[in-house]
Amino acid sequence: MCPQIVQAAGESASSGEYPSQTGGGNAGNNQNTYNPTETLDDDWLLPDEANRREDSGLLDLTPESAFNKMVSDPMFRAMLEQFLRNRATWPDPDVMSDKSIWDSCMQLYWRVKFHQTLSAAEKARFESSLNGATEDKRTPLCDHWVFWFAPESVRLFVLAPEAAAEIAQQRSARAALVGKLASADSKAHYRALMDMYRSGKYTNEMLNSTAGVYGEHFLAVLGVPLKGTQLAKEAVENVGGLASGVNKVDNVPRGARGPATAWDGFYEALAGGPVRDLTTGRVKIQGNGIDVVERHLARFGPDKANSVMVQRLRDIADGKITATAQDLNFYTHELREFVRYRRLGWRNGVPGNADAATDLWRQTHSATLDDYGFPLQADDLLYHPDALKFLWE
Amino acid sequence: MELDKNQLVILETVHSRNGECNWYKVSRRVLSLLDSPAELKLSPLLDAGLIEESSLDGEPLPRLHVTAKGKQVLAEQTANQTPRA
Numbered sequence A: 001m002c003p004q005i006v007q008a009a010g011e012s013a014s015s016g017e018y019p020s021q022t023g024g025g026n027a028g029n030n031q032n033t034y035n036p037t038e039t040l041d042d043d044w045l046l047p048d049e050a051n052r053r054e055d056s057g058l059l060d061l062t063p064e065s066a067f068n069k070m071v072s073d074p075m076f077r078a079m080l081e082q083f084l085r086n087r088a089t090w091p092d093p094d095v096m097s098d099k100s101i102w103d104s105c106m107q108l109y110w111r112v113k114f115h116q117t118l119s120a121a122e123k124a125r126f127e128s129s130l131n132g133a134t135e136d137k138r139t140p141l142c143d144h145w146v147f148w149f150a151p152e153s154v155r156l157f158v159l160a161p162e163a164a165a166e167i168a169q170q171r172s173a174r175a176a177l178v179g180k181l182a183s184a185d186s187k188a189h190y191r192a193l194m195d196m197y198r199s200g201k202y203t204n205e206m207l208n209s210t211a212g213v214y215g216e217h218f219l220a221v222l223g224v225p226l227k228g229t230q231l232a233k234e235a236v237e238n239v240g241g242l243a244s245g246v247n248k249v250d251n252v253p254r255g256a257r258g259p260a261t262a263w264d265g266f267y268e269a270l271a272g273g274p275v276r277d278l279t280t281g282r283v284k285i286q287g288n289g290i291d292v293v294e295r296h297l298a299r300f301g302p303d304k305a306n307s308v309m310v311q312r313l314r315d316i317a318d319g320k321i322t323a324t325a326q327d328l329n330f331y332t333h334e335l336r337e338f339v340r341y342r343r344l345g346w347r348n349g350v351p352g353n354a355d356a357a358t359d360l361w362r363q364t365h366s367a368t369l370d371d372y373g374f375p376l377q378a379d380d381l382l383y384h385p386d387a388l389k390f391l392w393e
Numbered sequence B: 001m002e003l004d005k006n007q008l009v010i011l012e013t014v015h016s017r018n019g020e021c022n023w024y025k026v027s028r029r030v031l032s033l034l035d036s037p038a039e040l041k042l043s044p045l046l047d048a049g050l051i052e053e054s055s056l057d058g059e060p061l062p063r064l065h066v067t068a069k070g071k072q073v074l075a076e077q078t079a080n081q082t083p084r085a
Helices: A003-008 A063-071 A074-086 A099-114 A120-131 A161-172 A174-183 A186-198 A204-208 A215-222 A230-245 A287-298 A304-317 A325-343 A354-371 B005-016 B023-030 B043-047 B068-081
Strands: A137-140 A144-149 A154-159 B051-054 B063-066
Touching: A063 A074, A074 A099, A099 A354, A287 A304, A287 A325, A304 A325, A325 A354, A354 B023, A354 B043, B005 B023, B005 B043, B005 B063, B005 B068, B043 B051, B063 B068
Parallel strands: none
Antiparallel strands: A137 A144, A144 A154, B051 B063
16 A cells, blocks of 8 residues: 555554555565475465565474464464354354364464465365374363364364353343443543434433433533544534533543444454544545555445445546545545455455455454444445445445 | 344345345445344355355356245244234
8 A cells, every 4th residue: 555545544654554565564574584485385375475474483384383383372262262252143152063163263363463365275284284183182272172073173162161151241241341341431432322323222312311221421421522523523413412511521532442343253353453543634535545445345346336436536536526524434444444454464355255254344344434433334424325325236 | 944133134135135235235234233243144044045145257246145945934034023913
């Protein structure tokens, strides 16, 4: 991504977090220290990843050693646990067997950690190392134990007994947990309020009477320092009667995660990095940025609503029309989402497996919504009315 | 066959644009309608044979169709939810 585009997305070009396109991210820093031909065949890496590798150390090991090192990595264990908990709607969420979970987790781990794509050959080698086991093997990887059954390599994930009670408690206390998280940051309060207000769950009357589950937070929301900010404008426009009370404090807390990512299963590592606190304030819609947006959207196939928005961006760049809030929001959202996809190794295309593809999208999409302080239901914030009518066509 | 509320939302959504949608369009449509984004999974419906994918030349994502079995399940679930007079 060129510097202009990075700046257009509300990021600093010199932050170091978003590497240049040719550099290939952190991988580029270590290109000279790793020679894959010393120990491994080229088929360990897909061709398009060959110039983006990082000196992971794992690739210098035998498949068996690399496998053991991978499964001992806390990051991998955390990811696996996240995958497993995402399957909590299974008939028996605590005992499950699904080869795809392991494969998806392994693939994603390599993408997130090493910016590499596991080739079919590489996966096969891991499979081979698993098949080498002569008897059933139990591995307490995370809160789940994983049982390996050779030679079919069937994986049976069983919730460790000591974790069961804790997880049950977490599930039952989820609402309270969300409330506690919100309490930690008044901006999150505000976002929670706006999310509920937009979704029609709370009317002005209810807000004013501070009724409802989140009622105790609403008074705190009134203290959110909104004067002169985009949030203040939204509050005045959307919350009406509450607006008179919103200008009481001077400092806006920054960097909190809001409702778009306040769901079990969201994981910043799976979303291409931490949620940031970005604005569209100094964004200029430019041709090269639109090219990136168009390329990013192409991976999702033909879409009338997206096409209308891209054409609007082109018209704005050509000076034919003036940018609306939705145009700026759409532009920055798609650029930022692209950055997240790219950081996860998906410069182009999507995973072939439908669940992996949807997981990649929901993680990056909700994180990007949160980057700009939007709730999950943000269609009317991202799409101009001319495009909104085509959203489901 | 019993579907949970979230799977039913997804199945109904696919059915409403049967053969004219892919996972991206469906996901964008239902993300905020589900109990949680974590409920956004197509594999239970695919594995149960209620929806299926078909590739179309020139499109990067397969299109989604509700199968005959899926339509039957949908009709049953809808009937069960309709209040009787």
